[in-house]
Amino acid sequence: MTVISIPADSLFGIDNLPYGVFSTADEGRRVGVRVGDSVVDLAKALGDPEAAVFAQPTLNPFMAQGRDRWVAARAQITELVSGEIDEESVFAVDDVTMHLPITVADYVDFYASENHATNLGKLLRPGSAPLMPNWKHLPVGYHGRSSTVVVSGTDIVRPCGQRKAPTAAAPTFGPSVRLDIEAEMGFIVGVGSSMGSSITTDQFAEHCFGAVVLNDWSARDIQAWEYVPLGPNLGKSFATSISPWVVPLQALEAARIDTPVQDPTPLPYLRGEEKWGLDIDLEVEWNGDVVSRPPYGQMYWSPAQMLAHITVNGAAVSTGDLLGSGTVSGARKDQWGAFIELTWNGAEPVVVDGEPRMFIEDGDEISISATAPGSGGGRIGFGEVRARVLPAAGGTQPPGHARA
Template sequence: MSVIEVPAGSPFGLENLPYGVFSTAGTGQRVGVRLGDTVIDLAALLSGDAPGDHEDGEDHEDGGNSDNSVFAAPTLNPFLAQGPARWAAVRRRVSELLAGDVPDAACHPVDEVTAHLPVRVGDFVDFYASEHHASNVGQIFRPSAPPLMPNWKHLPVAYHGRAGTVVVSGTDIVRPRGQRGPRGEDTPAYGPSLRLDIEAELGFVIGAGSRLGDRVGVDEFDEHVFGAVLVNDWSARDLQDWESRPLGPHQGKSFATSVSPWVVPMAALRAARVPLPAQVPEPLPYLRGRAAGWEPWGLDVDLVVDWNGATVSRPAARELYWSPAQLLAHLTANGASIRTGDLFASGTVSGPERGQRACLLELTWNGTEPITVNGERRTFLLDGDRVTIYATAPGPDGTRVGFGDVTGTILPARP
C-alpha cells in the first residue's frame, strides 16, 4: 500500500480522474483512471468493494447497480451504460480511495501501459460549431459570396462520420487515396491526397442512450453525456473539395479520426463552463432550455497544436458558437437515437486570430500563405509529419484539468 504522489501542477489531480482503457504485459485490456503519472486499475482498486464500504459507513446512491466487474471489460461501454447516478457514485468512491493508501497491485506508471480506444464507438457525428472556422472556409471557397450559408446560425451543421475508423492516439495515419478534382476542372484524377490536413476538436462521449423517436433536450445533456475527449478529424481537402459538390464529406474524412485515450468526465469540467458568444438570431425553441434564464454554456478549453514539435496554433473552445448541449439536442431533434459509446464532436475549434486557427486549410489559407515550421515553409502534411494536440481547462480552486494529447504520424499511401 502506498500514497500516490501527484507532481505539483499536474493536470491529472484528484479533481480530474479521467477514465481510459489500458493493458500491461501481464493484463488484458481493462478500465483505469489516471492520477498524476499513475494509472489505477479500477477492477483491482474496487475488488471486494460493495455498498456500505465507504468511509462514512453509509450506502451511497449508485442507480441500483454496484457491479464492479464492468471495470475488467475491454471498453468503457459497460460502465457508461450504468448511467449518471452510477458515474457519480463511482467518482465519489474512487476519490475517497485515492486520497489514501492505494494497493500497489492496482498502480501502473503511465509510461509502462498501452492505451487503447476507450469506448466502442457506435456512431460518430462531427459538427461545424465554430463561426470563425465556418466563416474562414466560406471566404476561402466562396470569396464572392457571404462567408456563412443562410442556415448556419439556425442549426448546428454536421456530417455523419465513419465510426469504424475512429482510432486511439498514437495510431499511424496512412495517407488516403481518392478522386482529386482541381478547381475549375471537371475531370478528376485518382491518387494519394495532396492536401492532407488536421482538425483540432473537442469530442463528447455518450454514456446513457435514448430511444428511437425520442428527443434529448438541452437541459438533459448531463443525463446522457459522460465525458469529453480531444479529436483530430484528419481531412483530405482535395478529396473533400471534389466530392462535396453538392453533398457533404465522405472519403475526404472517413479514412481516420483520432481521439485521446483519456475521457475527462463532465463532472470534472464544471469549473470550465463559460457563456457562449451571443446567438443572433435567437435559436428555435428546441435549441433553448426550458428553465427561466437559461443560457447556453461552452467549455473554456485551451488547445495547443504541435506540428513536428513546433507549436503552430492555440485554439480556444470558448469561442465556439454552438454549445455541446445544443449539438446533442440537434443530433436527436428528428428522433434519432443515441447509444452508449456514440461520439459527437464540435468540428474545428478555431478562434478569431490567425494563431487560433485549428486546421491547416485556415492557417495557410488553402496553401496560398505558407507558415514556417522548424525553419521550413509548409502548407499541408507530408509523409512522416507528426501532429499532436494537447488541451487543458480550468478546474476548481485554480487547478487545471488535462485531456492529455492526441497524436498521429502520417505514413505514405499504400498501393
C-alpha cells in the same frame, strides 16, 4: 500499500480523474483512472462486486449505468486515491499501453465554430456570403464512420481518392496532396435515447459522459471535389483520432461558460437554462512546433445544442456515440485549428522545422492537446491526440504539393 504522489502542477489531479482503457505486459485491457503520473486499475483497487464493470475492455458498460452511478463512482474513486491504495493496482503511466477507450457506436461531426466556418466560406466561396443561410439557425454536421475512429498513437495512412484541380478537364485518382487536420473536442454519449424521443439541452448532463481531444483528419482535395451537393465523404471517412483519456463531465464544472451571443435567437428546442459553453484551451503541434492555440470557449454552438439537434427528429443515440465539435478556431490567425486556414489554402505557408509548409507531408507528426480550469483552482488536462502520417498504401506522396 502505497500513496500515489501527485505533483503540484499535475494536470491529472484529484479534480480531474479521467477514465481510460489500458493494458500491461502481463494482463489485457481493462478500465483505469489516471492520477498524476500513475494509472489505477479500478477493478482491482475497488474490489467490490460493482467494480467488475471496470474489468471490461471498454468504458461502454460503465457509461451505460447512468449518471447516478457515474457520480457515485467518482466519489468512491476520489476517496480511494486520496489515501493508501494497494500498490499492485497502481502502474506508472509510462508502463502501460493505452487503447481506444470506448466502443464507438456512431459518429457525427459538427461545424460549430463561426470563425472557422467564416474562414472556409471566404476561401471556398469567394465573392459570396461566408456563412450559408442556415448556419446560425442550427448546428450543421455530417455523419462520419465509427469504424475509422482510432486512439492517439495510431499511424494514419495517407488516403487516396478522386481529386480535380480547378483548371483540369477531368478528375484524377491518387493520394491526397492536401492532407489536413482539424483540432476539435469530442463528446461521448453515455446513456442513449430511444427512437422517436428527443433530448433537450438541459438534459445534456444526463446523457453525456465526458470529453476527449479529437483530430478530424481531412483530405481537402478529395473533399473539395466530392462535397457538392451532399457534403463530406471520402475526404473525411478514412480516419478520426481521439485522445485515450475521457475527462468526465463532472470534472468540467469549473470550465462551464456561456456561449457567444447567438443572434438570431435559436429555436426553442436549442435553448435551455443550463450553460454548456466550455473554457477549454487547445494547442496544436506540427512536428514539435506549436502552430496554433485554438480556444474552445469561442465556439458558437454548444455540445448540448448538438445533442439536442441530432435527436430532435426522433433519431436514437446510443452508449458510445461520439460527437465531434468541428474545427475549433478563434478570432486570430494563431488560434485557427486547421492548416487550410493557417496557410490560407496554401497561399500563406507556415514555418515548420524551419521550412515553409502548406499541408501535411509523409512522416509528419501532429499532436493536439487541451486543458481546462479545474475545481481546485488550477488546470486539468485531457492529454493529447498524436499521430504520424504514413505514405499512401502502395505508393508515395506526390512531390511538390505539400511543401511550399
